[in-house]
Amino acid sequence: MTPVGRFAPSPTGELHFGSLVAAVASFLNAKSRGGRWLVRVEDIDPPREVAGSADRILAGLQRFGLRSDTPVVFQGQRRNEHRVIAEQLVDNGRAFWCGCSRKDLPPSGIYPGTCREGLPPGKRPRAIRLRVHDEPVSFEDRIQGLITDKLAESVGDFVIWRADDLPAYQLAVVVDDAFQGVTEVVRGHDLLGSTARQVYVALCLGLDIPSYAHHPVVVTPDRQKLSKRLDSDPIVSEPRAEVLASALRFLGQPCPDSMGLGELWTWALDNWELERVPRVAGAEAN
Numbered sequence: 001m002t003p004v005g006r007f008a009p010s011p012t013g014e015l016h017f018g019s020l021v022a023a024v025a026s027f028l029n030a031k032s033r034g035g036r037w038l039v040r041v042e043d044i045d046p047p048r049e050v051a052g053s054a055d056r057i058l059a060g061l062q063r064f065g066l067r068s069d070t071p072v073v074f075q076g077q078r079r080n081e082h083r084v085i086a087e088q089l090v091d092n093g094r095a096f097w098c099g100c101s102r103k104d105l106p107p108s109g110i111y112p113g114t115c116r117e118g119l120p121p122g123k124r125p126r127a128i129r130l131r132v133h134d135e136p137v138s139f140e141d142r143i144q145g146l147i148t149d150k151l152a153e154s155v156g157d158f159v160i161w162r163a164d165d166l167p168a169y170q171l172a173v174v175v176d177d178a179f180q181g182v183t184e185v186v187r188g189h190d191l192l193g194s195t196a197r198q199v200y201v202a203l204c205l206g207l208d209i210p211s212y213a214h215h216p217v218v219v220t221p222d223r224q225k226l227s228k229r230l231d232s233d234p235i236v237s238e239p240r241a242e243v244l245a246s247a248l249r250f251l252g253q254p255c256p257d258s259m260g261l262g263e264l265w266t267w268a269l270d271n272w273e274l275e276r277v278p279r280v281a282g283a284e285a286n
Helices: 017-031 053-063 075-091 169-179 189-205 240-250 261-271
Strands: 004-007 036-041 095-098 127-130 137-141 145-149 158-161 184-188 211-215
Touching: 004 017, 004 184, 017 036, 017 053, 017 184, 017 211, 017 240, 017 261, 036 053, 036 075, 075 095, 075 127, 075 158, 075 169, 075 189, 127 189, 137 189, 137 211, 145 189, 158 169, 169 189, 184 189, 189 211, 240 261
Parallel strands: 004 036, 184 211
Antiparallel strands: 095 127, 127 158, 137 145
16 A cells, blocks of 8 residues: 655644654655655634745745645635534434533533433534544554543543534544545644544544554743744744754654755655654654
8 A cells, every 4th residue: 555644734823843843754754665745734723823824834845845745735625525524423323413612511621421312401502522432442653552542531522513613623634634545644742642533533434544653742941842823933944954854863863964955855765764753752852
């Protein structure tokens, strides 16, 4: 099977070093094995989006030599497809309409099943939740090892269609990975906690489950993850080869010094090994 990887940024800020690390890891893991690499813009949360950031992120990727092998997919353009699938899950009994708001949840945030058997009197349908079962969901992460999550205890029935009439990330990402034929997901450790839910969504929809690998995220000296929402410094003006070398070394790849960008990509494609990537959750860049 030809590997198909992807990088799926949200347009909520600029391309920074942490997001470049994720792009490099997913790119190399697919392309070093003769595969394809795709880019998808996850523009499904309009209130958080920053005008123009999608174009700037794509331009930043191209500046480092990272180009999608197929036309870039904008997730927001597939909202109707997401809605149809959410309603199909309701129709077949795997999901249900919920009338609860955040203030109705207990302090743990775990959904107590209030609307599982129908909307209580006085509640109107707001969001769609996916029913979870008691059995744990397990998957083998190619960096972190075996991961097991009992969703009934960690999150409860979770939202797949939001009260503001938008698809939830956990649904959209699974549907669109399948739509694009993605076979492997290489991304930051900060998304590891979402993966069992995504595996469960795929199981409910009868979809193939991609392999997963979660690399360390880049953190600041005070251990905060670099984030577009934290106004992390963009990398558009920094020397490209030096930044790429730093990203490779962060991912455990012992690249040589003093290479140009093209030479560095050639070395990386010839020498990439996922097994070298550290298992730690987060680390500072050198």
